Amino acid sequence: MGNCQAIDAAALVIQHPCGKIERLYWPVAASEVMRMNPGHYVSLIIPLPVSGEENQDQKTVRFTRVKLLRPSDTLTLGHAYRLITSHEVMKVLREKKYAKVKAQQLESVEKLQKAPENQSSGCESGRKSDMEKNFQAMKKERHRSRTASVNSAAMRSKAWRPSLQSISEAAS
Numbered sequence: 001m002g003n004c005q006a007i008d009a010a011a012l013v014i015q016h017p018c019g020k021i022e023r024l025y026w027p028v029a030a031s032e033v034m035r036m037n038p039g040h041y042v043s044l045i046i047p048l049p050v051s052g053e054e055n056q057d058q059k060t061v062r063f064t065r066v067k068l069l070r071p072s073d074t075l076t077l078g079h080a081y082r083l084i085t086s087h088e089v090m091k092v093l094r095e096k097k098y099a100k101v102k103a104q105q106l107e108s109v110e111k112l113q114k115a116p117e118n119q120s121s122g123c124e125s126g127r128k129s130d131m132e133k134n135f136q137a138m139k140k141e142r143h144r145s146r147t148a149s150v151n152s153a154a155m156r157s158k159a160w161r162p163s164l165q166s167i168s169e170a171a172s
Contacts, residue, residue: 013080014042024075031071033083040083042069047080108138 014022030042043066112131
């Protein structure tokens with residue numbers, strides 16, 4: 001008699017971290033959802049195609065990616081969205097940054113290791129020392145940038161002094 005699937009396609013679903021499911025039947029701006037849920041970001045859930053073996057349990061939804069939406073984006077009907085805490089977002093960003101830095105370090109070490117093997121034995125010692133100097137300089141620069149940010153924060157806290165101006169009392 002009724003067509004339930006048509007109603008579901010005409011709604012957008014917002015899943016809260018606590019498990020609460022919210023259905024809206026009109027498009028809404030992501031900024032409005034973020035305003036109603038402070039400390040959370042809105043993300044689009046991109047579903048994975050489920051194979052026949054995994055399709056046994058119909059309640060489980062698998063997804064590969066979660067795409068964070070900008071506050072200017074609009075949540076559209078027929079899609080599923082999830083609220084993610086800002087703490088989770090920052091944790092993921094730190095992990096991605098760490099993985100990227102680690103990959104760059106491994107790449108530079110591999111380049112340094114491959115360079116002496118590819119060079120001839122006549123000028124190997126001169127170029128090896130140049131490579132080592134470059135590697136040491138990169139390490140010092142990374143260390144310097146870390147200590148500089150800590151030192152600048154310490155300098156700022158020591159440099160700030162409250163300035164209180166005297167307020168004259170008015171005679172009544």
